Every structure is written in C-alpha cells, then in structure tokens.
Amino acid sequence: MNRPNRKKYRSAKAQKALFTALACVAVLAVVAGVAIMLLQMPAAGKAEKPGGEPTATQAPAPAPVGAPETEEATPAPTPEAEGDDPLALAAAAAARNATKDAPQLADPATWNEAGKALMESLRQQPDFAGMDLTATEGQPYLAAVNRAASVVTIYTPDENNEYTVPYMAMVCSGGTDTPIGYFATPVNYQWRLLAGPCYGQYATRIWSSYLFHSVPYYTQHKDDLEYDQYNQLGTLASLGCIRLAVVDVKWIYDNCPLEMPVIIYDDAENPGPMGKPGTIAVDPTDEAKRGWDPTDPDTANPWDPVYRSGTAIRSDAAQAEWDAAQADGRWDGSINPADLQGYSTDSSKVGTRG
Numbered sequence: 613m614n615r616p617n618r619k620k621y622r623s624a625k626a627q628k629a630l631f632t633a634l635a636c637v638a639v640l641a642v643v644a645g646v647a648i649m650l651l652q653m654p655a656a657g658k659a660e661k662p663g664g665e666p667t668a669t670q671a672p673a674p675a676p677v678g679a680p681e682t683e684e685a686t687p688a689p690t691p692e693a694e695g696d697d698p699l700a701l702a703a704a705a706a707a708r709n710a711t712k713d714a715p716q717l718a719d720p721a722t723w724n725e726a727g728k729a730l731m732e733s734l735r736q737q738p739d740f741a742g743m744d745l746t747a748t749e750g751q752p753y754l755a756a757v758n759r760a761a762s763v764v765t766i767y768t769p770d771e772n773n774e775y776t777v778p779y780m781a782m783v784c785s786g787g788t789d790t791p792i793g794y795f796a797t798p799v800n801y802q803w804r805l806l807a808g809p810c811y812g813q814y815a816t817r818i819w820s821s822y823l824f825h826s827v828p829y830y831t832q833h834k835d836d837l838e839y840d841q842y843n844q845l846g847t848l849a850s851l852g853c854i855r856l857a858v859v860d861v862k863w864i865y866d867n868c869p870l871e872m873p874v875i876i877y878d879d880a881e882n883p884g885p886m887g888k889p890g891t892i893a894v895d896p897t898d899e900a901k902r903g904w905d906p907t908d909p910d911t912a913n914p915w916d917p918v919y920r921s922g923t924a925i926r927s928d929a930a931q932a933e934w935d936a937a938q939a940d941g942r943w944d945g946s947i948n949p950a951d952l953q954g955y956s957t958d959s960s961k962v963g964t965r966g
Contacts (some may be wrong), residue, residue, distance in 0.1 A: 642862040687856040706925045709906075709918065710890025713783075713796055713846055713938070717925060727767060728775045728884035730756075734877060736824040736908040743794050743875070745774040753779065753868050755824075756875040757854055761788040761883035762846045764824075764854065766868075768929075775873070781886035781925040785827075785845050789852035795874045800865055802948055803832055807851055810838065813858055813908075813948060818874050823853045826861050826905060834910060835903040839894045842905065846891045857892070859907035860923035866943045875938075889923040912950040 637959040698720045718726065734740045745754070746768035754767045754775035764782045767775040795818050804815035809915060811832045812825030827842045841849060845857065856864075892906050906919035913920075926934060937943050 629802060702925065705931070706887075706889060706923065708923075709740060709892055709921065710923050711844065712891040712893035715890040715923065715925065716883060716888040718885060720927075723772070723778045723885045723927070724776070727778045728770070730882075730885060731767075731774070731776045734875065737877075739792050739877070740794055740875065745776065745873075747773050747775055751869055754873045754875065755864070755868070756787065756877065756884070757784065757790075758879055758882075758884055759790050759792070759848075759876055760878040760880035761888060762786065762848065763883045763888050764856065764860070765884040766930075773881055778885040779927050780863075780930040781884055781889055782856055782863075782922060783846045783889040783891055784860075785847055785849040785855040787850040787852045789849055790850070790854065790876060790880065791819065791822060791852075792876050793819075795870045795876070797868070797874060798870060800870065802865075802946065806853070812853075812855075813905075814862045814946075816861075816864055816868070818854070818876075821852070824856060824864055825853055827855050833947060834905075834908060834912075837894075837903050837905055839896055839902040842894050843891075843896075846888070857907045857922050858905040859909065859920060860924055862909070862943070862946065863924075866946055872960050886925045886927075889925050891923060892919060909947055910950045 697719075702720050703715070703717050706717050731745055735743060735745075747754075752768060756765050756767060757763075758765070762784050764784045766779045766782075767776045768779045770776045797816050797818060800814070800816040803813060804812050804823065806812050806815075806825065806828055808828065810828035810830060812823070812828055813834070815823045815825035817823045827845065828838045830836045830838060841855075845855065849855070855861075894902050894906070896902055901914050904913050904915055906913075906915040907922040909914075909920050921934065924930075
C-alpha cells in the first residue's frame with residue numbers, strides 16, 4: 613500500500629470510531645431520559661393532588677369469577693326508594709303533581725303533636741270559645757280551614773275521642789269575606805249555582821251562602837272551567853266560599869256526612885300540622901285542556917290520569933283509603949256526567965266570579 617492510500621485508510625477509520633462514539637452517547641441520553649421520566653411518575657395505586665403531592669386511591673375491585681359483564685354500574689336503591697324515610701316518601705307524594713307551587717311539607721313525625729297543639733290554641737281564642745272537639749257517632753271527620761294560609765286540613769279522632777289527628781291537607785282559596793268561626797255542614801250538591809252567575813261542582817254548604825266547592829265554571833259543563841281562577845288556588849281569591857280542586861272537594865262530598873264540624877281560622881305563619889300542598893298550573897293557551905280541572909275523575913278529562921290524585925298531603929291512612937277506592941271504585945257513582953257543550957271557554961267574560 614503506498615503512503616497516500618494509508619493516510620486515507622487511517623482517516624476513514626477515525627471517522628468510523630467517531631460515529632460509533634456519538635451513537636453510544638445518543639443511546640445513553642435516551643436511556644437516561646426514560647429513567648428520569650419513570651422516576652417522576654407517581655407510584656402505582658396513587659393519584660396526583662393538585663399540588664403534585666401523591667394521595668392514595670382505591671383500585672377498582674375485580675369482578676367476581678363468573679359474574680356477567682355489564683356496560684355500566686347500576687346505583688343501589690336509596691333508603692327513600694325502599695320506603696325507609698317517611699318524610700322523603702311524603703315529600704315525593706306531595707310534590708308529584710305540583711307543577712305550579714311546590715308543597716310546604718311538615719315532618720310526619722310531628723303531625724299528631726302539632727294537631728293537638730293547634731286545637732288547644734284555638735280553644736283559647738274568643739272566636740272558638742266553647743268549641744267542642746268531641747267526635748260524635750257516624751261523624752269521622754272535622755275540617756279546619758286556615759283562611760289566611762289557604763289550606764283545609766281534615767282531622768280524625770285521637771285516643772281521647774277528640775278531632776286532633778291530621779288526616780289530609782288540601783290546598784284551597786278562600787276570601788277576605790270568608791267568616792271565621794265554628795260551623796256544621798247542612799246540605800250538599802253535585803252542582804251548585806254560584807254568584808256571577810257561575811257554577812261549582814260537589815258543593816257542601818258550610819254556613820249561610822258560604823260553601824266548599826270546586827273552582828267555578830262559566831257554565832254547568834265540566835270543560836268550561838274558569839282556568840285563570842284555577843291558577844289562583846292557594847291564594848285569597850274567592851268571594852267568600854272555599855274553593856278546592858275537584859279531587860279534594862269531591863272527597864268531602866263523598867266521605868264527610870252532613871253536620872260535619874268545620875272550623876275556619878287565620879294563621880298566615882303556620883299553614884297547619886301537615887303543611888301546605890302545592891298547586892297545578894293550567895296553561896291558558898292550551899284550548900284542548902284548559903277548560904278541565906286536571907283532577908276531575910271523569911274519563912273524558914283530557915289531562916293525564918296521573919293528575920287525578922291531586923296534590924293533597926295524605927297520611928298513611930288517607931293514602932290507603934285512596935288506593936283502595938281506586939281499586940274498588942267506591943267513589944265512581946258520584947262522578948258528574950260529562951256534558952261537553954262548553955258555551956264560553958273564555959276567561960275574558962265578565963261577571964263570572966264565584
């Protein structure tokens with residue numbers, strides 16, 4: 613090999629050694645970078661807190677051997693769903709149909725004690741001096757109307773045979789002319805002509821010209837409801853009578869014998885031992901449904917049948933009675949015929965307030 617060729621060979625060999633060294637350095641740099649990344653990662657089974665401090669987390673438990681695969685977990689039933697919480701159950705039932713005003717529910721555990729306290733306080737008031745709460749044979753109920761709070765609470769006898777046990781609460785509308793005092797119902801009617809003129813279903817006279825009755829209708833037809841007045845349930849809105857949803861006033865008509873004792877009093881701060889039920893909204897622009905009380909049990913009622921239970925707050929005994937009556941039809945015989953002529957269906961008509 614001549615001298616020039618040797619020099620060229622040595623130069624190529626040096627370059628190859630240099631390239632090999634650089635490659636080794638690059639590999640070592642990659643390995644070092646990976647090692648640093650691994651050292652910075654949180655340990656298995658730990659999660660990062662916002663500041664970078666690791667905190668222990670629980671790894672998901674393995675599925676039992678042979679267990680079927682599911683796409684997603686199903687939540688376990690809550691105690692309320694299983695019926696372990698009377699207050700939650702009562703609240704759910706009271707709120708079910710209340711699409712306008714939500715109910716104000718008192719704890720069921722306090723109902724009986726509060727009922728006794730209310731009756732005792734009324735006895736001390738001059739308007740109720742000498743009031744006798746003793747239950748008489750064949751008269752299972754007393755109705756107490758809180759005019760100021762717009763609630764009717766039905767009472768049954770206690771262990772001393774006095775009407776102090778809350779049974780059911782219904783939202784109502786009285787008026788500033790509704791009389792305060794102690795009365796007994798003398799007569800009832802399936803339909804009744806009211807001031808206006810207008811008409812009410814399932815009217816029960818309290819005293820003089822004052823009655824329990826449905827929200828008024830323009831005419832004696834069940835699709836001709838004064839729907840704007842229906843949306844005022846729960847406020848002072850009548851000329852003195854006590855307005856109720858059809859389901860509630862019909863319950864009085866069907867279940868409360870004449871001469872039922874009625875107390876009308878004022879307590880704006882405390883609606884009653886059970887609380888105040890919510891209300892149902894009627895859409896004035898819905899011509900197909902606005903003329904009907906949502907709670908009317910007539911099968912011609914275009915509202916969803918779920919609304920026929922109304923918004924009343926019911927005790928366990930009242931709920932059991934309601935369920936049994938739906939099963940055996942004991943209240944069906946008094947359902948007024950559906951005469952669907954509907955002469956007006958117009959809330960702008962003057963002089964039809966009852």
